Amino acid sequence: MTIGEALKKVQNQLGLTATAMAAGIISKGTYSKVVNGKQSLSSDSLVKILFKNNIDINDFFEMLKSTYMSESKLYEEKLFNGMQQALNNHNTKMAQEYLAQIKTKTSNKYLQQRAEITVAFLTNNIDKLNDEFKKSVIDKLNSHPNWIKDIDALRLFNTSLLILPNDKVEVEMRLFFIKIAHTERISESMKERYAILCCNYLGWRYKKKPKINDNVTNALKYLKDLASTAHFENYKICGKYFNHLFNNEIDTAKQMKSDLLALGITVGVKNWPI
Structure with a gap:
Protein backbone atom coordinates (compact mmCIF):
# COMPACT_ATOMS: atom_id res chain seq x y z
CA MET A 1 0.00 0.00 0.00
CA THR A 2 1.35 3.44 -0.95
CA ILE A 3 1.29 6.49 1.30
CA GLY A 4 -1.56 7.92 -0.73
CA GLU A 5 -3.58 4.72 -0.51
CA ALA A 6 -2.99 4.51 3.23
CA LEU A 7 -4.10 8.12 3.72
CA LYS A 8 -7.27 7.45 1.74
CA LYS A 9 -8.00 4.32 3.76
CA VAL A 10 -7.59 6.12 7.08
CA GLN A 11 -9.62 9.07 5.81
CA ASN A 12 -12.51 6.74 5.00
CA GLN A 13 -12.21 5.00 8.38
CA LEU A 14 -12.42 8.37 10.13
CA GLY A 15 -15.34 9.48 7.99
CA LEU A 16 -13.55 12.67 6.90
CA THR A 17 -13.68 14.60 3.67
CA ALA A 18 -10.48 15.30 1.76
CA THR A 19 -10.77 18.95 2.76
CA ALA A 20 -11.04 18.11 6.47
CA MET A 21 -8.23 15.58 6.30
CA ALA A 22 -5.70 18.04 4.88
CA ALA A 23 -7.04 21.36 6.19
CA GLY A 24 -4.35 23.83 7.21
CA ILE A 25 -1.52 21.65 5.86
CA ILE A 26 -1.92 21.19 2.10
CA SER A 27 -4.65 22.14 -0.37
CA LYS A 28 -7.50 19.80 -1.26
CA GLY A 29 -6.11 19.60 -4.81
CA THR A 30 -2.64 18.58 -3.64
CA TYR A 31 -4.12 16.04 -1.24
CA SER A 32 -6.21 14.58 -4.05
CA LYS A 33 -3.12 14.17 -6.22
CA VAL A 34 -1.29 12.44 -3.35
CA VAL A 35 -4.03 9.88 -2.64
CA ASN A 36 -4.34 9.17 -6.36
CA GLY A 37 -0.60 8.57 -6.76
CA LYS A 38 0.01 11.60 -8.96
CA GLN A 39 2.16 13.57 -6.52
CA SER A 40 4.47 12.77 -3.63
CA LEU A 41 4.09 14.24 -0.16
CA SER A 42 6.86 15.73 1.96
CA SER A 43 7.66 13.97 5.21
CA ASP A 44 6.80 17.16 7.14
CA SER A 45 3.35 17.36 5.59
CA LEU A 46 2.68 13.67 6.13
CA VAL A 47 3.56 13.84 9.81
CA LYS A 48 1.45 16.97 10.26
CA ILE A 49 -1.58 15.25 8.69
CA LEU A 50 -1.12 12.19 10.92
CA PHE A 51 -0.82 14.27 14.09
CA LYS A 52 -3.65 16.62 13.12
CA ASN A 53 -6.07 13.72 12.74
CA ASN A 54 -4.80 11.71 15.74
CA ILE A 55 -3.74 8.84 13.49
CA ASP A 56 -1.65 6.13 15.13
CA ILE A 57 1.74 6.47 13.43
CA ASN A 58 2.77 2.87 14.11
CA ASP A 59 -0.44 1.50 12.59
CA PHE A 60 -0.10 3.82 9.61
CA PHE A 61 3.45 2.79 8.79
CA GLU A 62 2.54 -0.86 9.30
CA MET A 63 0.28 -0.51 6.24
CA LEU A 64 3.23 0.74 4.18
CA LYS A 65 5.62 -2.14 4.83
CA SER A 66 4.66 -4.26 1.82
CA THR A 67 5.45 -1.33 -0.50
CA TYR A 68 8.42 0.39 1.05
CA MET A 69 10.28 -2.31 2.98
CA SER A 70 12.83 -4.41 1.07
CA GLU A 71 11.86 -7.97 0.18
CA SER A 72 14.69 -9.37 2.29
CA LYS A 73 13.56 -7.38 5.33
CA LEU A 74 9.94 -8.41 4.80
CA TYR A 75 11.04 -12.04 4.63
CA GLU A 76 13.07 -11.71 7.83
CA GLU A 77 10.08 -10.19 9.59
CA LYS A 78 7.88 -13.05 8.42
CA LEU A 79 10.37 -15.56 9.82
CA PHE A 80 10.69 -13.63 13.09
CA ASN A 81 6.91 -13.53 13.56
CA GLY A 82 6.63 -17.23 12.74
CA MET A 83 9.32 -18.15 15.25
CA GLN A 84 7.66 -15.97 17.89
CA GLN A 85 4.33 -17.66 17.27
CA ALA A 86 5.96 -21.08 17.61
CA LEU A 87 7.52 -20.05 20.93
CA ASN A 88 4.29 -18.59 22.31
CA ASN A 89 2.39 -21.77 21.47
CA HIS A 90 5.16 -24.22 22.33
CA ASN A 91 5.08 -25.57 18.78
CA THR A 92 8.45 -27.31 18.49
CA LYS A 93 7.97 -28.61 14.96
CA MET A 94 7.08 -25.15 13.65
CA ALA A 95 10.08 -23.62 15.42
CA GLN A 96 12.45 -26.18 13.89
CA GLU A 97 11.06 -25.51 10.42
CA TYR A 98 11.56 -21.77 10.83
CA LEU A 99 15.06 -22.29 12.21
CA ALA A 100 16.01 -24.22 9.06
CA GLN A 101 14.79 -21.35 6.89
CA ILE A 102 16.47 -18.70 9.03
CA LYS A 103 19.84 -20.49 8.91
CA THR A 104 19.80 -21.08 5.15
CA LYS A 105 17.93 -18.09 3.74
CA THR A 106 18.97 -15.11 5.87
CA SER A 107 22.22 -13.53 7.00
CA ASN A 108 20.72 -11.79 10.03
CA LYS A 109 22.96 -12.93 12.88
CA TYR A 110 20.56 -11.67 15.55
CA LEU A 111 17.69 -13.66 14.09
CA GLN A 112 19.83 -16.78 13.71
CA GLN A 113 21.01 -16.67 17.32
CA ARG A 114 17.50 -16.06 18.63
CA ALA A 115 16.13 -18.95 16.58
CA GLU A 116 18.85 -21.30 17.85
CA ILE A 117 18.06 -20.42 21.47
CA THR A 118 14.30 -20.73 20.92
CA VAL A 119 14.55 -24.24 19.46
CA ALA A 120 16.99 -25.30 22.19
CA PHE A 121 14.48 -24.08 24.79
CA LEU A 122 11.51 -25.85 23.21
CA THR A 123 13.45 -29.12 22.89
CA ASN A 124 14.95 -28.87 26.41
CA ASN A 125 18.45 -28.63 24.96
CA ILE A 126 19.56 -25.26 26.35
CA ASP A 127 22.45 -26.95 28.17
CA LYS A 128 23.70 -28.35 24.86
CA LEU A 129 24.42 -24.93 23.39
CA ASN A 130 28.20 -24.76 23.51
CA ASP A 131 30.34 -22.08 25.13
CA GLU A 132 31.42 -20.70 21.75
CA PHE A 133 27.81 -20.00 20.81
CA LYS A 134 27.08 -18.38 24.19
CA LYS A 135 30.19 -16.22 23.86
CA SER A 136 29.11 -15.10 20.38
CA VAL A 137 25.77 -13.95 21.83
CA ILE A 138 27.45 -12.05 24.68
CA ASP A 139 29.89 -10.45 22.21
CA LYS A 140 26.98 -9.37 20.02
CA LEU A 141 25.22 -7.77 22.97
CA ASN A 142 28.41 -6.14 24.26
CA SER A 143 28.88 -4.47 20.87
CA HIS A 144 25.86 -2.27 21.69
CA PRO A 145 26.50 0.26 24.47
CA ASN A 146 22.79 1.11 24.50
CA TRP A 147 21.06 -2.10 23.44
CA ILE A 148 17.68 -1.03 24.85
CA LYS A 149 17.35 1.38 21.90
CA ASP A 150 18.31 -1.17 19.24
CA ILE A 151 15.36 -3.42 18.41
CA ASP A 152 17.44 -6.37 17.18
CA ALA A 153 19.75 -6.24 20.21
CA LEU A 154 16.80 -5.86 22.57
CA ARG A 155 15.11 -8.90 21.07
CA LEU A 156 18.34 -10.89 21.31
CA PHE A 157 18.81 -10.01 24.98
CA ASN A 158 15.18 -10.95 25.62
CA THR A 159 15.73 -14.43 24.22
CA SER A 160 19.23 -14.76 25.66
CA LEU A 161 17.99 -14.68 29.25
CA LEU A 162 17.87 -18.46 28.85
CA ILE A 163 21.63 -18.80 28.33
CA LEU A 164 23.34 -15.76 29.84
Whole structure:
Protein backbone atom coordinates (compact mmCIF):
# COMPACT_ATOMS: atom_id res chain seq x y z
CA MET A 1 0.00 0.00 0.00
CA THR A 2 1.35 3.44 -0.95
CA ILE A 3 1.29 6.49 1.30
CA GLY A 4 -1.56 7.92 -0.73
CA GLU A 5 -3.58 4.72 -0.51
CA ALA A 6 -2.99 4.51 3.23
CA LEU A 7 -4.10 8.12 3.72
CA LYS A 8 -7.27 7.45 1.74
CA LYS A 9 -8.00 4.32 3.76
CA VAL A 10 -7.59 6.12 7.08
CA GLN A 11 -9.62 9.07 5.81
CA ASN A 12 -12.51 6.74 5.00
CA GLN A 13 -12.21 5.00 8.38
CA LEU A 14 -12.42 8.37 10.13
CA GLY A 15 -15.34 9.48 7.99
CA LEU A 16 -13.55 12.67 6.90
CA THR A 17 -13.68 14.60 3.67
CA ALA A 18 -10.48 15.30 1.76
CA THR A 19 -10.77 18.95 2.76
CA ALA A 20 -11.04 18.11 6.47
CA MET A 21 -8.23 15.58 6.30
CA ALA A 22 -5.70 18.04 4.88
CA ALA A 23 -7.04 21.36 6.19
CA GLY A 24 -4.35 23.83 7.21
CA ILE A 25 -1.52 21.65 5.86
CA ILE A 26 -1.92 21.19 2.10
CA SER A 27 -4.65 22.14 -0.37
CA LYS A 28 -7.50 19.80 -1.26
CA GLY A 29 -6.11 19.60 -4.81
CA THR A 30 -2.64 18.58 -3.64
CA TYR A 31 -4.12 16.04 -1.24
CA SER A 32 -6.21 14.58 -4.05
CA LYS A 33 -3.12 14.17 -6.22
CA VAL A 34 -1.29 12.44 -3.35
CA VAL A 35 -4.03 9.88 -2.64
CA ASN A 36 -4.34 9.17 -6.36
CA GLY A 37 -0.60 8.57 -6.76
CA LYS A 38 0.01 11.60 -8.96
CA GLN A 39 2.16 13.57 -6.52
CA SER A 40 4.47 12.77 -3.63
CA LEU A 41 4.09 14.24 -0.16
CA SER A 42 6.86 15.73 1.96
CA SER A 43 7.66 13.97 5.21
CA ASP A 44 6.80 17.16 7.14
CA SER A 45 3.35 17.36 5.59
CA LEU A 46 2.68 13.67 6.13
CA VAL A 47 3.56 13.84 9.81
CA LYS A 48 1.45 16.97 10.26
CA ILE A 49 -1.58 15.25 8.69
CA LEU A 50 -1.12 12.19 10.92
CA PHE A 51 -0.82 14.27 14.09
CA LYS A 52 -3.65 16.62 13.12
CA ASN A 53 -6.07 13.72 12.74
CA ASN A 54 -4.80 11.71 15.74
CA ILE A 55 -3.74 8.84 13.49
CA ASP A 56 -1.65 6.13 15.13
CA ILE A 57 1.74 6.47 13.43
CA ASN A 58 2.77 2.87 14.11
CA ASP A 59 -0.44 1.50 12.59
CA PHE A 60 -0.10 3.82 9.61
CA PHE A 61 3.45 2.79 8.79
CA GLU A 62 2.54 -0.86 9.30
CA MET A 63 0.28 -0.51 6.24
CA LEU A 64 3.23 0.74 4.18
CA LYS A 65 5.62 -2.14 4.83
CA SER A 66 4.66 -4.26 1.82
CA THR A 67 5.45 -1.33 -0.50
CA TYR A 68 8.42 0.39 1.05
CA MET A 69 10.28 -2.31 2.98
CA SER A 70 12.83 -4.41 1.07
CA GLU A 71 11.86 -7.97 0.18
CA SER A 72 14.69 -9.37 2.29
CA LYS A 73 13.56 -7.38 5.33
CA LEU A 74 9.94 -8.41 4.80
CA TYR A 75 11.04 -12.04 4.63
CA GLU A 76 13.07 -11.71 7.83
CA GLU A 77 10.08 -10.19 9.59
CA LYS A 78 7.88 -13.05 8.42
CA LEU A 79 10.37 -15.56 9.82
CA PHE A 80 10.69 -13.63 13.09
CA ASN A 81 6.91 -13.53 13.56
CA GLY A 82 6.63 -17.23 12.74
CA MET A 83 9.32 -18.15 15.25
CA GLN A 84 7.66 -15.97 17.89
CA GLN A 85 4.33 -17.66 17.27
CA ALA A 86 5.96 -21.08 17.61
CA LEU A 87 7.52 -20.05 20.93
CA ASN A 88 4.29 -18.59 22.31
CA ASN A 89 2.39 -21.77 21.47
CA HIS A 90 5.16 -24.22 22.33
CA ASN A 91 5.08 -25.57 18.78
CA THR A 92 8.45 -27.31 18.49
CA LYS A 93 7.97 -28.61 14.96
CA MET A 94 7.08 -25.15 13.65
CA ALA A 95 10.08 -23.62 15.42
CA GLN A 96 12.45 -26.18 13.89
CA GLU A 97 11.06 -25.51 10.42
CA TYR A 98 11.56 -21.77 10.83
CA LEU A 99 15.06 -22.29 12.21
CA ALA A 100 16.01 -24.22 9.06
CA GLN A 101 14.79 -21.35 6.89
CA ILE A 102 16.47 -18.70 9.03
CA LYS A 103 19.84 -20.49 8.91
CA THR A 104 19.80 -21.08 5.15
CA LYS A 105 17.93 -18.09 3.74
CA THR A 106 18.97 -15.11 5.87
CA SER A 107 22.22 -13.53 7.00
CA ASN A 108 20.72 -11.79 10.03
CA LYS A 109 22.96 -12.93 12.88
CA TYR A 110 20.56 -11.67 15.55
CA LEU A 111 17.69 -13.66 14.09
CA GLN A 112 19.83 -16.78 13.71
CA GLN A 113 21.01 -16.67 17.32
CA ARG A 114 17.50 -16.06 18.63
CA ALA A 115 16.13 -18.95 16.58
CA GLU A 116 18.85 -21.30 17.85
CA ILE A 117 18.06 -20.42 21.47
CA THR A 118 14.30 -20.73 20.92
CA VAL A 119 14.55 -24.24 19.46
CA ALA A 120 16.99 -25.30 22.19
CA PHE A 121 14.48 -24.08 24.79
CA LEU A 122 11.51 -25.85 23.21
CA THR A 123 13.45 -29.12 22.89
CA ASN A 124 14.95 -28.87 26.41
CA ASN A 125 18.45 -28.63 24.96
CA ILE A 126 19.56 -25.26 26.35
CA ASP A 127 22.45 -26.95 28.17
CA LYS A 128 23.70 -28.35 24.86
CA LEU A 129 24.42 -24.93 23.39
CA ASN A 130 28.20 -24.76 23.51
CA ASP A 131 30.34 -22.08 25.13
CA GLU A 132 31.42 -20.70 21.75
CA PHE A 133 27.81 -20.00 20.81
CA LYS A 134 27.08 -18.38 24.19
CA LYS A 135 30.19 -16.22 23.86
CA SER A 136 29.11 -15.10 20.38
CA VAL A 137 25.77 -13.95 21.83
CA ILE A 138 27.45 -12.05 24.68
CA ASP A 139 29.89 -10.45 22.21
CA LYS A 140 26.98 -9.37 20.02
CA LEU A 141 25.22 -7.77 22.97
CA ASN A 142 28.41 -6.14 24.26
CA SER A 143 28.88 -4.47 20.87
CA HIS A 144 25.86 -2.27 21.69
CA PRO A 145 26.50 0.26 24.47
CA ASN A 146 22.79 1.11 24.50
CA TRP A 147 21.06 -2.10 23.44
CA ILE A 148 17.68 -1.03 24.85
CA LYS A 149 17.35 1.38 21.90
CA ASP A 150 18.31 -1.17 19.24
CA ILE A 151 15.36 -3.42 18.41
CA ASP A 152 17.44 -6.37 17.18
CA ALA A 153 19.75 -6.24 20.21
CA LEU A 154 16.80 -5.86 22.57
CA ARG A 155 15.11 -8.90 21.07
CA LEU A 156 18.34 -10.89 21.31
CA PHE A 157 18.81 -10.01 24.98
CA ASN A 158 15.18 -10.95 25.62
CA THR A 159 15.73 -14.43 24.22
CA SER A 160 19.23 -14.76 25.66
CA LEU A 161 17.99 -14.68 29.25
CA LEU A 162 17.87 -18.46 28.85
CA ILE A 163 21.63 -18.80 28.33
CA LEU A 164 23.34 -15.76 29.84
CA PRO A 165 25.17 -15.96 33.19
CA ASN A 166 22.93 -14.92 36.08
CA ASP A 167 25.06 -11.95 37.06
CA LYS A 168 25.12 -10.69 33.48
CA VAL A 169 21.32 -10.72 33.34
CA GLU A 170 20.95 -8.92 36.66
CA VAL A 171 23.51 -6.24 35.80
CA GLU A 172 21.95 -5.58 32.38
CA MET A 173 18.43 -5.43 33.85
CA ARG A 174 19.63 -2.98 36.49
CA LEU A 175 21.09 -0.77 33.75
CA PHE A 176 17.92 -1.21 31.71
CA PHE A 177 15.71 0.24 34.45
CA ILE A 178 18.15 3.10 35.08
CA LYS A 179 18.14 4.00 31.38
CA ILE A 180 14.38 3.93 30.89
CA ALA A 181 13.94 6.01 34.04
CA HIS A 182 16.03 8.71 32.37
CA THR A 183 14.32 8.47 28.98
CA GLU A 184 11.94 11.37 28.47
CA ARG A 185 9.63 9.78 25.93
CA ILE A 186 9.14 6.11 25.04
CA SER A 187 7.03 5.17 22.01
CA GLU A 188 4.10 2.79 22.42
CA SER A 189 5.88 0.11 20.41
CA MET A 190 8.99 0.33 22.59
CA LYS A 191 6.86 0.29 25.75
CA GLU A 192 5.46 -3.00 24.54
CA ARG A 193 8.90 -4.42 23.80
CA TYR A 194 10.04 -3.40 27.28
CA ALA A 195 6.92 -5.01 28.76
CA ILE A 196 7.78 -8.28 27.00
CA LEU A 197 11.29 -8.09 28.47
CA CYS A 198 9.89 -7.49 31.97
CA CYS A 199 7.58 -10.50 31.69
CA ASN A 200 10.38 -12.71 30.39
CA TYR A 201 12.78 -11.51 33.09
CA LEU A 202 10.24 -12.25 35.83
CA GLY A 203 9.76 -15.77 34.45
CA TRP A 204 13.52 -16.27 34.27
CA ARG A 205 14.11 -14.90 37.75
CA TYR A 206 11.35 -16.97 39.34
CA LYS A 207 12.80 -20.18 37.92
CA LYS A 208 16.31 -19.23 39.03
CA LYS A 209 15.48 -17.83 42.46
CA PRO A 210 11.89 -16.98 43.46
CA LYS A 211 12.84 -14.09 45.72
CA ILE A 212 12.14 -10.40 45.21
CA ASN A 213 15.10 -8.15 44.42
CA ASP A 214 15.29 -4.60 43.01
CA ASN A 215 14.98 -5.79 39.41
CA VAL A 216 11.88 -7.83 40.24
CA THR A 217 10.35 -4.83 42.02
CA ASN A 218 11.10 -2.58 39.06
CA ALA A 219 9.73 -5.08 36.53
CA LEU A 220 6.50 -5.50 38.47
CA LYS A 221 6.15 -1.73 38.80
CA TYR A 222 6.78 -1.18 35.10
CA LEU A 223 3.99 -3.61 34.17
CA LYS A 224 1.62 -2.21 36.78
CA ASP A 225 2.18 1.37 35.57
CA LEU A 226 1.38 0.60 31.93
CA ALA A 227 -1.67 2.42 30.60
CA SER A 228 -4.94 0.57 31.18
CA THR A 229 -5.64 -0.07 27.51
CA ALA A 230 -6.51 -3.21 25.59
CA HIS A 231 -3.07 -3.01 23.97
CA PHE A 232 -1.26 -3.45 27.29
CA GLU A 233 -3.80 -5.54 29.18
CA ASN A 234 -1.98 -8.87 28.62
CA TYR A 235 1.21 -7.43 30.10
CA LYS A 236 -0.58 -5.97 33.11
CA ILE A 237 -2.14 -9.40 33.71
CA CYS A 238 1.32 -10.94 33.41
CA GLY A 239 2.52 -8.53 36.10
CA LYS A 240 -0.33 -9.49 38.42
CA TYR A 241 0.43 -13.18 37.91
CA PHE A 242 4.10 -12.80 38.81
CA ASN A 243 3.25 -10.52 41.71
CA HIS A 244 1.24 -13.41 43.16
CA LEU A 245 4.10 -15.85 42.52
CA PHE A 246 6.81 -13.73 44.12
CA ASN A 247 4.57 -13.10 47.12
CA ASN A 248 4.09 -16.86 47.47
CA GLU A 249 0.38 -16.72 46.53
CA ILE A 250 0.82 -19.85 44.46
CA ASP A 251 -2.80 -21.04 44.38
CA THR A 252 -4.00 -17.64 43.16
CA ALA A 253 -1.36 -17.59 40.42
CA LYS A 254 -2.25 -21.12 39.32
CA GLN A 255 -5.93 -20.18 39.14
CA MET A 256 -5.13 -17.12 37.01
CA LYS A 257 -3.18 -19.25 34.55
CA SER A 258 -5.87 -21.93 34.47
CA ASP A 259 -8.63 -19.37 33.85
CA LEU A 260 -6.72 -17.71 31.00
CA LEU A 261 -5.95 -21.01 29.29
CA ALA A 262 -9.61 -22.04 29.66
CA LEU A 263 -10.58 -18.83 27.84
CA GLY A 264 -8.21 -19.74 25.01
CA ILE A 265 -5.66 -17.08 25.93
CA THR A 266 -2.46 -19.02 25.30
CA VAL A 267 0.01 -16.46 23.89
CA GLY A 268 2.78 -16.16 26.47
CA VAL A 269 0.66 -17.82 29.15
CA LYS A 270 1.86 -21.32 28.21
CA ASN A 271 5.37 -20.22 29.11
CA TRP A 272 4.47 -19.11 32.64
CA PRO A 273 6.39 -21.21 35.18
CA ILE A 274 3.54 -22.59 37.30
